Amino acid sequence: MKLLRDVPIKRKLTLIFLITTSTALILASAALFSYEYRSYRNALKDELLTLAQITGDNSSVALTFDNPEDAAEILGTLRAQPQIVSACIYNLHGVPLTNYFRLGSEHILPARPSAATDFVLEKDHLGYFAPILNKKTKEQIGTIYLRADLHVLRERVKLYAVIVSLVFYFRPDSGAGPDRKKNHGTKRLFDAGGKNERGRTGQFHGHFQPDVGANPNAGCVVTPIQRRTRTTCPGTHQRTSTASAAERIDFEFRR
Amino acid sequence: LCEYEVKAAFLYNFIKFVEWPASAFEGKNSPIVIGVLGSDPFLDTSSATNYLEDAIAGKTIEDRRIVVLHLERASDLSSCQLLFVSPSEKNHLKEILQRLRGKHVLTVSETENFCEQGGIINFIRQPGKVRFEINPLMAEEGHLKINSRLLNVAKIISVQPRINP
Numbered sequence: 001m002k003l004l005r006d007v008p009i010k011r012k013l014t015l016i017f018l019i020t021t022s023t024a025l026i027l028a029s030a031a032l033f034s035y036e037y038r039s040y041r042n043a044l045k046d047e048l049l050t051l052a053q054i055t056g057d058n059s060s061v062a063l064t065f066d067n068p069e070d071a072a073e074i075l076g077t078l079r080a081q082p083q084i085v086s087a088c089i090y091n092l093h094g095v096p097l098t099n100y101f102r103l104g105s106e107h108i109l110p111a112r113p114s115a116a117t118d119f120v121l122e123k124d125h126l127g128y129f130a131p132i133l134n135k136k137t138k139e140q141i142g143t144i145y146l147r148a149d150l151h152v153l154r155e156r157v158k159l160y161a162v163i164v165s166l167v168f169y170f171r172p173d174s175g176a177g178p179d180r181k182k183n184h185g186t187k188r189l190f191d192a193g194g195k196n197e198r199g200r201t202g203q204f205h206g207h208f209q210p211d212v213g214a215n216p217n218a219g220c221v222v223t224p225i226q227r228r229t230r231t232t233c234p235g236t237h238q239r240t241s242t243a244s245a246a247e248r249i250d251f252e253f254r255r
Numbered sequence: 256l257c258e259y260e261v262k263a264a265f266l267y268n269f270i271k272f273v274e275w276p277a278s279a280f281e282g283k284n285s286p287i288v289i290g291v292l293g294s295d296p297f298l299d300t301s302s303a304t305n306y307l308e309d310a311i312a313g314k315t316i317e318d319r320r321i322v323v324l325h326l327e328r329a330s331d332l333s334s335c336q337l338l339f340v341s342p343s344e345k346n347h348l349k350e351i352l353q354r355l356r357g358k359h360v361l362t363v364s365e366t367e368n369f370c371e372q373g374g375i376i377n378f379i380r381q382p383g384k385v386r387f388e389i390n391p392l393m394a395e396e397g398h399l400k401i402n403s404r405l406l407n408v409a410k411i412i413s414v415q416p417r418i419n420p
Contacts, residue, residue, distance in 0.1 A: 058404065060404070061272060061402060061404035061405050061407065061408055062404070062407075062408060064268045064271065064272075065265065065268065065405075065408050066384075067408045070404075070407055070408045134271050136270075136271045136272075136316050136317055137271060137314070137315070137316050137317075
């Protein structure tokens with residue numbers, strides 16, 4: 001905290017606002033990312049479930065009569081689902097009857113189906129095993145496996161990251177964005193006097209008064225300093241050096 | 256698996272993909288009857304096993320048991336839901352199919368031109384595979400609903416034989 005002792009209160013307040021809004025923004029973004037990731041994954045799960053059900057039902061005859069050509073034709077309809085990168089139909093003995101790979105995708109499939117209905121989350125993919133049942137007898141005749149790409153989710157998260165970064169960059173209290181030039185201009189004005197904000201504060205506490213005494217125009221080179229000086233010391237600059245803490249706070253607030 | 260083991264499994268599977276009208280059964284829980292007409296090709300005399308009976312053993316479809324009956328030409332053929340006409344009945348095929356026209360019986364055989372003569376499903380031989388042809392017109396005549404996917408995997412023979420006087 002010693003580090004902030006010499007920082008003007010306005011600066012401190014700005015810093016507090018900055019930390020508060022930044023924290024809020026980071027927390028909100030984290031919550032948004034988490035919600036978005038979960039909801040997309042759940043939507044994808046539902047989609048996989050439906051697709052597996054429909055495709056499995058359609059391929060039940062092909063599977064029952066061991067007809068890989070018909071099964072391949074059915075799996076080929078998955079072309080209309082760009083998120084599905086690969087699929088496979090296994091017979092009851094776990095032997096693949098036919099498979100499907102999206103153009104340009106890796107030819108990766110589990111050698112044997114999972115014993116249970118299950119979602120398998122990989123690094124960039126979500127896999128799903130579902131049993132294929134005969135509608136009349138309700139007995140399992142095979143297993144279908146669908147593998148979906150999580151690329152869309154990654155892209156969406158990236159987009160959110162960009163949006164949040166932009167919001168973070170252009171937030172009103174950051175001094176960035178459209179007001180940035182103006183602030184830089186102000187800073188340049190102060191720098192024209194050869195001193196920065198911290199330097200001025202130092203002057204106020206220790207070296208300002210003797211300097212003014214030596215050269216009455218020294219503080220008037222830069223307009224804001226002049227204005228502040230007038231406000232603070234309507235009569236003489238002598239009072240400035242002996243200003244109480246309350247006066248100093250009042251001064252900083254007005255500034 | 257031997258040829259008749261596969262064919263027996265196919266007969267059981269046909270039942271899964273064909274719908275019979277309610278009037279095809281005596282009661283709500285009446286069994287599904289598979290009739291075998293002529294000499295039984297599913298019987299393996301060397302091992303004394305019947306592949307068809309093995310294939311349906313303990314199986315039920317929509318709460319109906321499945322039973323196998325060995326029939327003779329003089330029997331009431333319309334009492335079964337699926338009738339397998341053995342190749343031994345090749346010479347009497349026309350007469351048998353004539354008797355079953357419009358009845359709710361799914362006729363199956365492995366005889367040449369079976370579908371052309373009014374049969375519904377006929378096994379055909381392909382190298383290393385057992386395939387079948389279906390005459391959907393005859394199935395329709397018997398008010399049997401065949402799953403469209405089953406038609407997809409079969410060779411379709413759409414022929415309606417003329418009714419002999």
